[in-house]
Structures are given as C-alpha cells and as structure tokens.
Amino acid sequence: MKVDLFDFHLPEELIAQVPLKERDASRLMVLNRETGSIEHKTFRSIVDFFQQGDCLVLNDTRVLPARLYGMKEDTGANVEILLLKQEENDTWETLVKPAKRVKKGTIVLFGDGRLKAECVGEADHGGRLFDFKYEGIFYEVLESLGEMPLPPYIREQLDDRERYQTVFSRESGSAAAPTAGLHFTEELLNEMKSKGVHIAFITLHVGLGTFRPVSADTIEEHEMHAEFYQMTSGTARLLNEVRDQGGRIISVGTTSTRTLETIASKNNGFFTDESGWTDIFIYPGYTFRGIDGMITNFHLPKSSLIMLVSALAGRENVLHAYHTAVEEKYRFFSFGDAMLIV
Template identity: 60%
Template sequence: MKVKDFDFELPEELIAQEPMEPRDESRLMVINRAEERIEGKIFKEIVDYFQPGDTLVRNNTKVIPARLFGQKETGAKVEVLLLTQAELGVWEALVRPGRKLKLGTRVIFGNGELVGEIKGRTDFGGRVIKFEYEGTFEAVLDKLGEMPLPPYITKELDKSEKYQTVYAKKRGAAAAPTAGLHFTDELLAKIEAKGVNIVDITLHVGLGTFRPVSVDTIEEHDMHSEYYEVSEEAAQIINETKKQGNRVFSVGTTSTRTLETVATKDGRIKAGKGWTDIFIYPGYEFKAVDALITNFHLPQSTLVMLVSAFAGQELTMKAYEQAVEQNYRFYSFGDGMLIL
C-alpha cells in the first residue's frame, strides 16, 4: 500500500496553535462506520454516545520537559529532545546538529547542573546520551527542560498544563496523547455518572507515534518502540466489559496501540508491561477496540493510517476532505473525531 494513498491537502492555517478554552468546546466529527454517516457535534456532546456498562480507556502518561538546550565545550549550541530512558541516567534522544555530536562529545546544560556525554548512535539517527547530575534527574529536568511542543506549533504556550491531559499521572512521554486533551474533569464526571467505567493504561509517547514515514510503501516503515503498562485491574474491567457485550472506547491512537498490543486473538486483554512497536494500517483486524476517539492528523502519517484501518480508508479520506472544507482544526490542539 502506497504512502501517497493517505495524502490530502491541508492548509497551514488549519493546524491549531492553541487549545480550545474550555477544552470540551472543541468540535467533534462523529463517524458511524456501519451507516457510513458523518455528522458534526461539539466535543462535550460525546457523553450522549456512551451507554451504561461501556468502558473508556485513556492513556495517563505525563509529558516531561524533554527539550533541553545546551552547548558543547567549544561553545556551539545544541538542542536535545529526550525520547526513551534506556537505563538510569541514560537516554535515547534526537539531537541538533546531529552530525557534529560525535562519540565522546560532552554537552553542558544550564550552569553545569547537567552534563551529557554522547555514548552511541540509535537506529533512528539519534544519539545515546549519558547524563551526570546531582540529586534526582527529575528535579534537574524540571529546572532546565522545556515542554516539547511539535514543530507545527509555533506559538508558545502561556501554561505548560495546556499540553497535558487533566488525568496525566505517570511521567515519561515526549509528546502528549492529544486525543485526551479534549476532556475536562466535569465531562469525565458526566461520563462516569452515566455508568461508564473509566480505565487508565500507560504508553509513554515517543518517536514511534510521530516519526514521519519516509518510505514509499507503508509496509516498509519501521515503528520505534514505546513503553507501555496495563494493570491487572484495567485488564479485568475491560475483559468484563467485552464479556457483557458492552463497548470499549479508546482515547487516542496511543491507547489503541497499547490495547491491540496486549490483546489476544479473541479480544481478551492481558495485563503486563513492556515495549511495543505495533504498526496499525488498513488490513489490520482490531481485537479489543470498539470505538475510537482521536484528533485530525497530518497527511501521510502513521496516525492517519491507523484511523483508516479502523474506519476504512475511503470513509476516512472522505471525512478528512469534509474536515478541510468545514475548517476543522487539525493536530495536537485541534478538534476531535469519534468513530463508532
């Protein structure tokens, strides 16, 4: 299957630069797969689509201030985006300028509170960096790091909390699970009051989620591994939901990839933790997810491919065409989509 099959014209002005206030006032496109029907709503109206006994699965990862600015001992400036912690004090990262950061190069951050040494290369063109610091790495990162907004968002945030879900809990992500940004505490309370289970799982969003596809055919693309956790309690609630004939609503592509990673062929969820590089594109048979809540993604991205696998490529491309025509807001701070 060709990557160009997932291309569409996206005017730059439709890439949202800041979130809607309040969050649940963003627009919501609802797609009914069985009837091939598309309708427009407001996100807070999503509560109407739940039934008692359904389960909402959300990713509780928390974005860390993963972007660091430092300098080499020569004074040359360096930018580092932390992606995955390989071991204590050792991270895989994207770096700029990459070609000039050779093995053994030392990078100083702040006033020397943090020093990194290049220890190796990664398979995605990044670097392995070992850090030296006093105290805890978490505290040093909170002091020196910045929120790693995607390059498509050029406007600075006045509050970093805007790039966190209201239920963010477990630190470790380099990017937010953005479908969850639409939810407010009040909306979640209304959903729960309707008799819906709300379950947390974790996938620390990294390069695998937003890495561009640089090959011509999607089967050639390799996903970068990301760390996940699914608790026994979460697995039990989801499995009971399926057993009772109710539906599992997945918040975002990250929750979906996690659930599909740990699901057996008959749709049962197995608790566990580990690394996933699952790549979902048309032809994939979903085992666990019944409804998908997501955002509007960029052309030719793995995220559009996952949505196309769930809703069908033709219906997805039709929905995206309508979204552009009707000025829906795209990407991290954009509008939402519910696929039933």
C-alpha cells in the first residue's frame, strides 16, 4: 500500500503552537466509523458520547524533561542531547546535535558539572549511547537541568511545562506526551465516573519515532521503533469484565491503542497483566481486538498515526474528516483539537 495514499494538504497556520488556556475547551470532531458522518462539538461535551459500563483507557506515562544543553569537557563546544530510551542502569540512547562531533569517549558536562555524560557507543539511526554520572537521584537532577522536548513543529516557548503533561501522568519515561490525553481535566474525568464510565490506566513510554513521517514508499517497508508498555492485573481484569458485560473500550490516543492491541492480539481478545516492548504497526487491513473506539488528535500527513486512525475508521472516512478539519480550521497536532471515533 502506497504511503502517498495518506497524504493531505495542511496549511502551516493550522499547526497549534500553544495550548489553550483551558484543557477541555478544544474542539471535538465526532466521526462515526460506520457511516462516515461528522459532528462538531467541544471537548467538554465528550461525556455525552459515553454510556454507563463503557471504559475509558488512559496512558499514564509522564514526559521527561529530556532535552539537555551542555558542553564538551575538552573543547567547551556546545552539545544538545535528547534522551530517548533508558538501556540499563544509567546508560541512555540519545539523539545528539552535532552528532558528527560526538565520538566514543566524548564527555559532556551539564549544569557546571552536576551531570556528566560519557559517550560509550553508537545507536541506530545516528543516535549515541551515553553513560551518565551524577550525585543524588537522576530524575531530580534531570528536572532541574532538562527542558521539555516539544516537537520540532512547535516554535513557541511553553510557559508552564505541566501543560505538556496529562493531569493523570505518573510513570516517568516518555520522550513525548500522549497528546490526546492533554484535553482531560480532573472535573471531566469525575463526570465520566459519575455517569458510570470506568477509568483504566495503562503505560506506554512514547518514543519520538512514533511521530515521524513514514519515509518509505510503501507501508509494508516501514519499521516502527519499539516502545515500553505495561498493563497491571487490575486493569486487565477491569477490561475483561467490561468486555464480558457488553461495554465499549474507548482508548485515549494512539499510544493506548497500540498497547491494548499488542496485548489483545496475543491473547485472542483478552487482556493480561504484562510488560514488554512493542513495535506493532497498525494500518488499514488490521483487525482490531482491543478497542471499540478511540479519542485522538489530528496527525501529520503520511505518518504512522494517520494510518492507525484509518485502520479503525477507514481511509476515505478519515481523509474526508481531515479535509473537513482543514476547511473548518481545526487546530492540528500536539496542542490541537481532538477527534472521537465511535
């Protein structure tokens, strides 16, 4: 299947640069995947589309302040490091600028030496492996020295770094936010609970590879980067009960979707407590076993994310919805508006 089939024209001015003042004030497009019909709502009204006994599944990952600015110990040259994935102990896979000047043995200092990193090897796709040295707790040092790794299409500074975290984030480890979850407030989640909607949490630590456009000519040539996921026994039990009792499982975001489908596809539609690494690639032709609907943002042309959405709702329905979103001037990407697919 050609990647170009998932292309569309997106005016640059529709790429949201800053979050709205109120999380749940964004617009909501409701897409019926059977009929292709579209409704225009606000996100606050999303509760109206849920029924008692349904289950909302949220990704509780927390974004690391993973962008570090330092200097080479020997020359004082500036170096930017973006943490991608913890390999073992204090060794991390990273992206580096300028990568060509960082070789094995290069030492980079951050915050007047409070954090020191030695390059111990190369990683895939031009990345570098760094071993970090510090005193105290690594994540506390990172909180004081690191910056939030906003996507490259966002050029504005973020005044409040918590706006790039969901209100339910708790498991640190992501290089990017599960952005569909950014629309939820505590009040909205409480409304869901009051209506009899179950709330379940999974964890998938988001890697930057998820958001990159597919560079291959055909979908079948593309390889996904693996990401760590985890489901507890309590969540697995709740999801199985919801399914047995006829409730719908609605995932929040492509990250939750990929986690649920990874587990359900291995267990004939059932959920189990497990953790591991997933590189599942969902595109049209895929048979869903874990979800009945999804809340998601509006994605990049030719990305694996729009392919996943098209697998659920149909390519023609999704492209029509995206063309409508452009015409109606919906806001796109991380800080943009949302879509509910039912």
